[in-house]
Amino acid sequence: MYFKHWIKKGILGLTLVSVLVLTIGVFAKPSPQSDYEGLPTDGNIMDETYLSSNQFTQEDDLSLVENFLDIPTSYLLVGESSSYRLYMEEGSFAIRVESKIDGFIYGSSISTKDDNLPNFNTTWEGIVNSAVTIKYYSYNDTTGAYTSVEESFLKSEDSTYEYELIPNGFEATLYFGESGISLLLRVSLDNDYLKVEIPNESVVEGDTYKLRSIKTYPFLGAVFSNTVPGYILVPDGSGALIRYQEIDVLTDIYEFRYFGQDNSVQTALTQEPVLSFPVSGMILGINQHGFISIVEDGAPNASLVVSPAKNNLKYYYTYNEFLYRSLYQSPLSESQAASSSGRLVIEDGINTCNVVLKYKFLSGADANYVGMASAFQSYLIEEEMIVDHVDDGDAEKLFMEVIGSETKTGFIFDEYLQMTQYSELKSILEEIASWDVKPIVSYKGYSSSGNTSSGLIVDNISKKLGTRQELLELINYAEEQDIDLYFFLDPVKVYDDAKFSIYKDIAKRINQNFMMSSGFTKDIYYISPARSVSAYLDSVAKLKQEEITMYSVGSVGNTLFSDFSDKSNPVDRNEAIDFYQTMFEGSSDPVILYQSNLYTLKYSDVYLLMPLSSSRYRIYSDTVPFIPYVLSGLLDKYAPFSNFTSSSRIELLKMVDYGVYPSYIITNQTAYLFQDTELKQIYSSSFSTWKEKMEFDVNFVSSALNAVVNEKPISRERLETGVYVVEYTGGVSIYLNYTNNTVSVDGHELNPLSYEVVISDD
Template sequence: MTKRKWNGWLLVRLAFSAVVLVITGWIAYLVWDPSGSGQEGTASAASLFDTAGQSPYKAGLPSEQGFKVFAETNSLQLLVDETTAHFQVVQKATGNVWRSYPNPANWKDEKISGAWKNNLASPIVVEYVNAKNYKSSSVTNGLVENQGYLEDFKQKDNGFTVTFAFPKIQFKIPVEVTLREDYVETRLIDSGIVEGELSLLNVKLYPLFGSEPSTGQEGYILLPDGSGSLIQFQSDRTMPQLTYNESVYGPDLSYYNEYTDRQRIAMPVYGMKSGEQAFLAIIAEGESYANVYAAPAGSVGISNWVTSEWQYRKRFFQSVSKSSGEGFYTYSGDRFVSDSRATRYYLLGPEKSNYAGMAEVYRNYLIGEKGVTPIKSVKPEIPLYVDLVGADIEKGLFFDSYLKATTTDEAESVVRQIHERGIGHMQIHYAGWQQDGYSTHGGYLPVDKRLGGNQGMKDFIAYAHSLDIPVYLTADYTLNTNGDDGFWWRRDGLRNLAGTVLEEQLNPDQDASTYVSPKFYRKVIASDLDAYKALGADGIDYEGGIAQEVITDFNSRYSASRADVVQIQRDILQQSHETLGSVVASNANFYALDKLDHVHRLTGDYSYDVFVTEPIPFAQIVLHGLKTYTLEWSNVRDEWDDEFLRMIEFGAYPAYVLTGEQAENLRRSYSVWYYSMNVKDWLDRIEEEYAQANEALAPVQDRFITDHRTLAEGVKETVYGGDYRIIVNYNETAYVQDGLTVPANNFIVVKGGA
């Protein structure tokens, strides 16, 4: 087991550990407010509801004749029904209509009944609970079931505002709908929310926007699941009751999360195509507190629909005994409050009504509003990304053993051998260089002397620079295993809502790693950056939590909401970039894109839900021409041929994880379990794969992907700028069509639009 170095803390502290844990947990639960807002209006909520003279919300859909033009742009019209607060958006060039409610032409065929039929027609659906009774169950309802009504409906420039009142459950929720040049935006106004005795869990605002049934048209729901996936419109599906509901930017480990093994949502987007029209929804504000909820036809009504589910409270486990594991599930006290919560619906006509058109919208949004700059200059050849592993540790009889794999001298040899194969454009990520190697976190600097120390690293980086090759040092500051950097787990560990310090244990033979409070690791990184610069490093390769995990911190010393953690990580990336000149992150959430120069090991997979009909490279279509990216390391692939072809199809660059000649030692290590990393075993394959990838992708390094489609089963086409196509054939037989032949398990490049 790893011997933690707690550096002199008196044993008497341990005697009070249980008391400290319980007190901290209950203080966090009782007084911590992630927004600083408390509960506006709770005590006097009942007095704010005067139903006299109010018209209760009626069941059913609004009359199509009751809509009036409220706003207009060069391309769109906004029509509103003042009696229901529902709206329509009309695309002037095509006459296409997107409704905020189900298509009336199919409403008579709706099979779902009772409360949920009323919910489908409601402009707002809420889920709530009696949080004072931990045994109570949550309830989901719309306006009709709660005898709700519209309050303070007002037309404004380019839209309207309205407050949805729920007198039976004493909620008031103000919203705003605004028309812009090419999108309509729906917004929740958190500062005006009123709650009574019950607790608001989540809100779906205009959940059926753009919804359509499967019959009579082709279409699909676009999910931001991993790299992207589609749910094709179908009338008969396997397990039709299943829905999709996942948190944007991944689960928050400080709350209860049902284990689904799904890919993380890195992009706050979703969309739908129906016939010759489509929309892309971008959760533009408050996305840290949003879920993407999708209901394919047959799961909740006959329509296919997808929406933002805005979170206000989450469930968590309140432990009462750490030794026995006893406790109970309840909900967080104060609701999450965001400065704003807004979803934009960008409307696409026939020529752009596909997922490539949706990706173009999101790419333009990232460039125009999030400061992501396109690639401006490229070298003649594509880059090869080489990850080097310095060392790791393994379990010993009394003490852990150090397993050396790549010294700084050997790292120089690895780079030289690859360079001698004619590959001059490389980028090096050096991992496991810290004290005690890859599995050890905390006290990263100086470089372990057994690998060459600081001087050895300086010499290696200088050698790489002589070949115009940048070197990034890989680190994960979100975990601590040894107590270095002045870290004490009780004081500086990240705590969940129950007050428990969070841990991660990837290997049962090793002590668990402790999650570090984000505000603490921000200080540590800031103090380390000059040391990285002194080594000559071109940047840091952030592996692990930064840009990937967003976890609320209930440590009273460092309390940070989910939105705070996003900003802390963005600040870290910005400071790293300013100090070192560049920064890389693995499989990053897209809130980090404007701070990154490369996204490493971007997922190229999806979650394999039974209702998903097709995985797509949506993230890669968005990114190509904006940022370089790789998929999984080439030499750890499960299916060599298919995953190589996927790399070509997705426009990704090759990446390998390598060591010097001592790779065999790492088979017994805690974290580096890959058996084949010796550079000598891979030189021929690297040279061959790089040549193939370079031939296909070098001419389009700075180009956007403008289209992607399936030509036949197992045959995919990726288009760059309209005049450069790569066709990939995953089949065991050749694909022959329109004078083109793509050999089995291979690809071809078609230039000039031929």
């Protein structure tokens, strides 16, 4: 692609040479009249309406909730642990879980399989009562179209089963009479978890119908309308709640794909939320009862589905659906291939998907979103999916993404923009060190090709940014000052003017188009997972020759897709994860990843671009710090770049509230130079403009969070509209006032848009 890029420029140059020879006068690029880049100001007035919106956490209804389910006599006791009893109904394999802690009963159905259920038709009775419901594809010979058909296990009289008891549970082989599809369901108590499994090798298809998806126990925890105070937790952004409301207040069903859409099969919608952590939950009485649901295996093929109470189905319920096969558009001509259109067909093969779900039940003070975060953190520690990397030093914390250079496409020759030279970055770090701040730095665009034009394997270190001696002085200064200076690599995507082989390096979609998307000024190509590994290792080896040993890695942790380059042996998303993990396994090189999904979390020294909000869908009632609290005490977390926030004080308060540190994109030169480049969305970045604001932000946030380093939140309470208190282990509380008014709470007077740290004497 790099060679093709220069051929086009050469042809253009030959065409225009005669015009250029005759041109009289000197053409010069005008400079901006001012290097001033204004700071954002707080123009929004925080009022009752804004603070009561789903961008904030709302008041809890703490009404007492009694058992609303019982254990029918037809249910068999099949498992018992120190805290729970598991019951099963033979034939439907619906379950009840009884807590020995508080006596509360959780159930996957409302009654028994033989009872007529109010508010449900026959089809839905089957879905509610069945342990497993599948969807399969039916082909219409007349129209040539595929339709998706839903089949609960109880739908057909031809369905059959065999089951046996196992330690603390049961196994059931289920044959679906309508589709001819069979599978094995395994349910057991695993210490304090309820474990539900469908092994991949147990799924067998018939000759006629092909499996689309599987869901298990979709009505576990279902709530009729708003009869129970509580909510559903969705790990969208920082975390979102869906509080139970009256029937038909909300009617849309929402589906969220873990780790984002697989763009090699189906293109994601614009701004579609990415669930980086495969966990969800329900609260059935706040501070009383609830559970989290963890997708332990199968998450790359799973979606979280949430349905509100509607007139035709009066329950709030949520479940995980596992996708085994998709519809896609198969082109019948070159023009259809170019436009990604064609005839809708189903995938030939079936996704490799081991379904493993774990439910952790919560009681008392743990039955809320803070307790959910704590329970999920405990699970991650148990499974060694997270590593304690918290920096417990006294220095204040800041993340900076520093851009060294960028390439601007010229009429004939490209222009190399020197944005932050090695010596300039060293001077910036020296000034920041005088603030008693220890920044984490990701240095981008240090190669001879600029930031977005760098090749798949990193290009030579730029001499235009300084001498090798100046580079080594920068690296040595960072080491001496205990500053973490990472050099950026992205082995998953390249821009169209970079050095790569489109046929050897680029992944293919299921329709055999190359994996690509459109940037602001260039096209972006996505690298096949296997090639990403070798390219990363080659780049690391090359950088180590320059004494560069710390790496910030883009896209690997947050971009996941299948690769159909080899049609006979495609790489699915599970296999792609395996490839990405091999980049870091066994390596002691310090690495940071951008907004990492769960599967690479343990490899990153910090968590970058931690969201401070959710996608704010209409179904959401609240935004909560669920994901930040999951990582509390284990990973330092850094917010999205503050260059682009409009309500800076509100964002700073959220950082304190959520336990997250500030981030900035920084250059030495003005961002005006980025106009007409791929980085043109960066409209303000020069250190001289932002340094005063940066110093204030860092001091504002760290003055609070330094009191809770290595501590974990144990509760978060909304005291009144816009006023909260977060209690931590170690006896520290942080009071926050998001309002424009002075408020008095618990004997503390809080100024507008401020916080107070209170340390217990006990």
